[in-house]
Amino acid sequence: MKPISIGIDIGGTNTKYGIADREGNILASNSIPTTNYPDPKVFVKAMHQAITDMIADCGEEVELLGIGIGAPNANYYTGTIEEAPNLSWKGVVPLVKYFEEYFPHASVVITNDANAAAIGEMIYGGAKGMRDFCVITLGTGVGSGFVVNGGLVYGHDGFAGEFGHVIAVPGGRLCTCGRRGCVETYGSARGVVLSVQEELAGTTSPSKLRSIAPEDMTPKDVFLAAESGDVIAQHAFEATGKVLGESLANLVAFTSPEAIFFFGGVAKAGKWILEPIERHLKQNLLNIYQKNMVKLIPSYLPESDAAILGASSLVWKEVDHMPSQARSTSSA
């Protein structure tokens, strides 16, 4: 029997789930609308049915080792989702407990999506064999997952690794957290669009970005404009890269990672964002970190499967750390 892991990525709108093997092959995947389930217990019941059906239909003899869940405001230690602003489930939801009631023989693990992305990069992606690295997600928000000495950094309360809410510009842009100048207000999709607006307001240069309403504008629009030579778009990425590079120089002074992996919509702008990040990082880096400088690497995980792979990798990470007499992962 082939050992498998289920990866579940809970988002505000949809929940994606799938079956992955130890090599990161997705045997099957699907999604359900999270918004259809205002009661988390009903959600878990529906997920149990969907997963059971998916395993039965996958056409292989498999052994379910565990379920990994990536979710906003998820706490690894307590197995709960706490006060997630983008979910309709309010308060503290003991989601791991609910899943364990339906899957009593599986190991169930939950953490936030950026931590899941970090473990995914370590198990399946570009961080194989690395013991000190981090993953930065530049998407709707800015998230981060830190691996130190081969283990994820959860902190004493399970909430470590909020690089998006490091204050990069004192007194700067207003953040959804209520404070000002957080990295997220510059490095997220919204941050890039805000930088475009600032560039547009500060110059009379022609730009095709003037024809797109700010609330409709995406990082992809800005990327395509930059590619076609639009100076406003290029300057917006430069401004974004400056804030990210300066903040990452401070990040290096904390954990000195071997590599920083970038994931998410903003990171897909490629050289337009990575080149200014690297330049400003190097300019602001303490001298002792210049020699073996941290590597800046786009995530190896394929965009379409990344959320499921990240979540499913949590299971392999747990299984790999069990004593060998309790569980051998090499035997199928």
Added chain:
Amino acid sequence: MKPISIGIDIGGTNTKYGIADREGNILASNSIPTTNYPDPKVFVKAMHQAITDMIADCGEEVELLGIGIGAPNANYYTGTIEEAPNLSWKGVVPLVKYFEEYFPHASVVITNDANAAAIGEMIYGGAKGMRDFCVITLGTGVGSGFVVNGGLVYGHDGFAGEFGHVIAVPGGRLCTCGRRGCVETYGSARGVVLSVQEELAGTTSPSKLRSIAPEDMTPKDVFLAAESGDVIAQHAFEATGKVLGESLANLVAFTSPEAIFFFGGVAKAGKWILEPIERHLKQNLLNIYQKNMVKLIPSYLPESDAAILGASSLVWKEVDHMPSQARSTSSA
């Protein structure tokens, strides 16, 4: 035979060394002038003689388990001191190798003094039983040692944990590292004195600090002035605490420690510095960290023995992590 560890703290002027047991009792201690030994090999030869004599004279039957060394710019992974600006030994000095030649049966460990202070706090001090905490040293410089998941954070290159060189004030005070606005330029002894000068320049208020030349002024002078009601001194600590509190709010977003321990001359100002640090930390802390807020604690290690205790604790940390068949620490 009582198992013992040797702690050596190498400073630019003097090297302190002593014998410690597992409970943190110092059985003997002494010091030699580092500046007398421009050749590190001659230094190690002299240390070997001094340690051998000290063990012979300590009046107990002891078993030397290892030697722990705290030194500036020390690299745990390579066992070297690299380009330390405050030592006369230039280039890369393989100090652990030199010590192992004289002490072939002892485990020899080296790291920087702030990391040694963190392990000292975990083995002998206030961080016993904690798995996620950090120690901040506020002295001639600002140093830091981070413990995550029960282990010290060395980073991929051995140089992690440079909180003193996180940029707190973009474009701010010039640092000895050549950059501007590092935490060290505000939180060190020199940083406090600079804040006093700024306060003195900005007001005509009388202050006994006006009678002390800046290069003669110490944090203790400022502390005594603050105690006696000197408003300039109190404002200088407030300004220092503001920068430290804001920077520590970012630190919490990285590793979310259970506690932050403060050590060094500036920390001895007690409530005058800790109260503003705590207030500005809380004001700048992301909401998810407010509930179980990080504890701010003065170091438990006695000032006079702290350097030797920190260095010697490195040995117990290594020994405690060996397999029990190789070394039992509970048997004397």
